Amino acid sequence: MPERLVVIGGDAAGMSAASQARKRRGADDLSIVAFERGRTTSYSACGIPYWIGNDVTSRDALITRTPEEFRGKQDIDMRIRSDVQSIDLERKTVRVHDLDAGRTYDEAYDQLMIATGSVPTRPPIDGIDADGVYGVQTLDDGTDLREELDSGEVKHVVVVGGGYIGLEIAEATKSRGFEVTVVDMSETPIGTFDPDVGHFLADAVRGLGIELILGDGAARIETDRDGRVCSVHTRSGRVLPADLVVLGLGVRPNVALAKNAGIPLGTSGGIAVDQRMRTQVEGVWAAGDCVESVHRLSGHRVVVALGTHANKQGRVAGINLGGGYATFAGVIGTAITKICEVEAARTGLSEREARESGYEFVTAVVDSTTRAGYYPGAQPIRLKLLAERRSGRLLGAQIVGKDTAAKRIDVLAATIWNGMTVDEILGMDLSYAPPFSPVWDPVLIAARKAQDAVEADISSTIATGR
Amino acid sequence: MPERLVVIGGDAAGMSAASQARKRRGADDLSIVAFERGRTTSYSACGIPYWIGNDVTSRDALITRTPEEFRGKQDIDMRIRSDVQSIDLERKTVRVHDLDAGRTYDEAYDQLMIATGSVPTRPPIDGIDADGVYGVQTLDDGTDLREELDSGEVKHVVVVGGGYIGLEIAEATKSRGFEVTVVDMSETPIGTFDPDVGHFLADAVRGLGIELILGDGAARIETDRDGRVCSVHTRSGRVLPADLVVLGLGVRPNVALAKNAGIPLGTSGGIAVDQRMRTQVEGVWAAGDCVESVHRLSGHRVVVALGTHANKQGRVAGINLGGGYATFAGVIGTAITKICEVEAARTGLSEREARESGYEFVTAVVDSTTRAGYYPGAQPIRLKLLAERRSGRLLGAQIVGKDTAAKRIDVLAATIWNGMTVDEILGMDLSYAPPFSPVWDPVLIAARKAQDAVEADISSTIATGR
Structure with a gap:
């Protein structure tokens, strides 16, 4: 047997x-x-x-x-x-x-x-189980949601929660001509980005004509006589008309x-x-x-x-x-997304996560271009790095930009994976040609600035005797 | 003072x-x-x-x-x-x-x-110093070359040497309507790529309507009465009409x-x-x-x-x-280029370089897509990895493809820089979303296949007692 x-x-x-x-x-x-x-x-x-x-x-x-x-x-x-x-x-x-x-x-x-x-996170609010409230977890969920959207009965879509899936669904439905509102408790959408990067995502979402309500959440979902969703009431008291509600609060x-x-x-x-x-x-x-x-x-x-x-x-x-041997090496929180032309990615720890883990760190933010500045199609890219105090070890990275900006996160993920310091990263032999990056790749510029911050911190620590 | x-x-x-x-x-x-x-x-x-x-x-x-x-x-x-x-x-x-x-x-x-x-490599052949023979090393060289091209006197451009600069100049002049021929001694252009990757570059060059002559070199440059270049004679005896010769043999x-x-x-x-x-x-x-x-x-x-x-x-x-302290950490041969839509990049050692350094290795070649296969705009990407026998340490990587293919080389450069094995690479937390990669990023698929090759080699080594 x-x-x-x-x-x-x-x-x-x-x-x-x-x-x-x-x-x-x-x-x-x-x-x-x-x-x-x-x-x-x-x-x-x-x-x-x-x-x-x-x-x-x-x-x-x-x-x-x-x-x-x-x-x-x-x-x-x-x-x-x-x-x-x-x-x-x-x-x-x-x-x-x-x-x-x-x-x-x-x-x-x-x-x-x-x-x-x-399973999608469902906040314990009135109406959360009403007809017309969707999670987007399985392909069957997606099929049902699409049928609703195709029915001709839907005009207003409210997305509760501005995480990755929430924003992706918001863009998808907006592109099909629906009126879309996203409501999220955070200061900026996708809470795993720090606000100084996240606000570019907010701009991108609004740039599509999506209404983005931040610092607010769903308090209850109202239904009509048939038990079907008709509006979302927010904690601050706003009433958002809704023919369809999508849960984007994560899972x-x-x-x-x-x-x-x-x-x-x-x-x-x-x-x-x-x-x-x-x-x-x-x-x-x-x-x-x-x-x-x-x-x-x-x-x-x-x-x-x-x-x-x-x-x-x-x-x-x-x-x-199967009788072999393999192990899973763990995660460092790498993620990537795209809203219209705006790409965003992150790896390692955000400021909040780093603090919660007990790290102290310095940050560096640089603005550069995805290709040599003079090369056609060069687009803006912003990088933010978190480097540990004293050691200079890279703890986290966030990228926002256009064109080919975000996939550069993998280089930073590889350096974090290997426990590299920002000074070591600065020495790396990364590819360069004008169609692909400035002569100092944005990753290297950011590492250089982070190293400056690490050294300034050491210097001021000594000066103040702390 | x-x-x-x-x-x-x-x-x-x-x-x-x-x-x-x-x-x-x-x-x-x-x-x-x-x-x-x-x-x-x-x-x-x-x-x-x-x-x-x-x-x-x-x-x-x-x-x-x-x-x-x-x-x-x-x-x-x-x-x-x-x-x-x-x-x-x-x-x-x-x-x-x-x-x-x-x-x-x-x-x-x-x-x-x-x-x-x-300085550009100048082969010791007759006519190499004739009027109309250009290196492209300094901006002044570039200015002179451009003036010639703008003069209306040039129809045929011959590029001697199909390295990075040679191909870039070939594409640039072809795009401006000149008749362009590239002649190179190698089997495929840009000799630092292995032929199984390099032939895609050859296809890309020819796809632009550039004549690409491989396995042949310039034997002498003929001049007219005024001492100006008029043709390039190849070693195999071909005569290439030339109003302008550009040296692309490297520096x-x-x-x-x-x-x-x-x-x-x-x-x-x-x-x-x-x-x-x-x-x-x-x-x-x-x-x-x-x-x-x-x-x-x-x-x-x-x-x-x-x-x-x-x-x-x-x-x-x-x-x-300036009184500070800094060191240069060395190189690993990372390079990248683009011919029309075709992007190519490499890092570490090619097969020839690895052999010359005394390494033995296995190789893995995979074909994948730059984005999820179902996502619009997904384009082909081919990766080739060289992994050391027994240890599985990554020794070299080459990429050819379109779209966002080539800049992925930096991830592999970061792993080589850190001495990672292909098995370790396979575990890395790289970013994934359908607009940016398949669920198994091509880098990971290649690492997986290379790891299979490393294990198969170990197994056959034991089986044969070598």
């Missing part, structure tokens, strides 16, 4: 794990059953806003691998529309509700892979199944896993949005819901399940 | 050094005299091809700082049209020929900064002055300098295209003529001249 692997969740983490395990162990050695509540498997959740905005024309373009492909090519028993309702750690079974057949059954496992992802790990089964969660609220993606229960693995990761700079356990981590973690789990 | 610094060469390295020294030491402590043979100072030599091609409309746009600015703002005695003919290390003087006044005089120094740059360090004075050169032919940019003669410094640098991977001394190094090295020399 082959060992049996049961996978809960048919997207990035779950199916990466299943594929990697299969690659190393044939069906005679390992049978794999995967359950997915929705209709689709292995799709790009991050691509949903672009499909809603018609940048991506076909829903199928977002799907990497269909259930049929998993069944045919990889000998994985992929069961869609199958909701796993509970896990019995004693009996080593999961209880599955077949949504189409309407029946419930138990499935036994030897190894269990939990990849239940995340929380979907850990109900694990928690109810008694699988330990970590301090962050995500499922606790070790370097190999093993939970604290023998034979039970977890990966993706539902687990917590180590932040390499803060040392904190954090939950970061991002497709790239889910893929990597799933791969790690799958290699280990 | 203030100490006297004499700088030979008024471009990137020399003037960075002068500016940094001035920043730290006022005119009462350090007087600075800088000599420049040409008319212009601190310009972007790398920008010349784009000015010739009319992408940059004004010659002045290439100039960062004029002689007047150096004199006025920085109290630097900037003397243009001043050709330094010799250095007397005993007497601590330089002999200067004032090209406009026609007189020669000696100038004393306490500290001497040599920043004489490079060699301009070390005649230093060599004649008895300042030691290194094994590479460049001026030998230590970490602080000091030559082996007390009080004599050097930086930029005329010095040799340490290649961090091969351990070899190499001459790399690139504005970004010249700026950094000049800065290091100037900080040290």
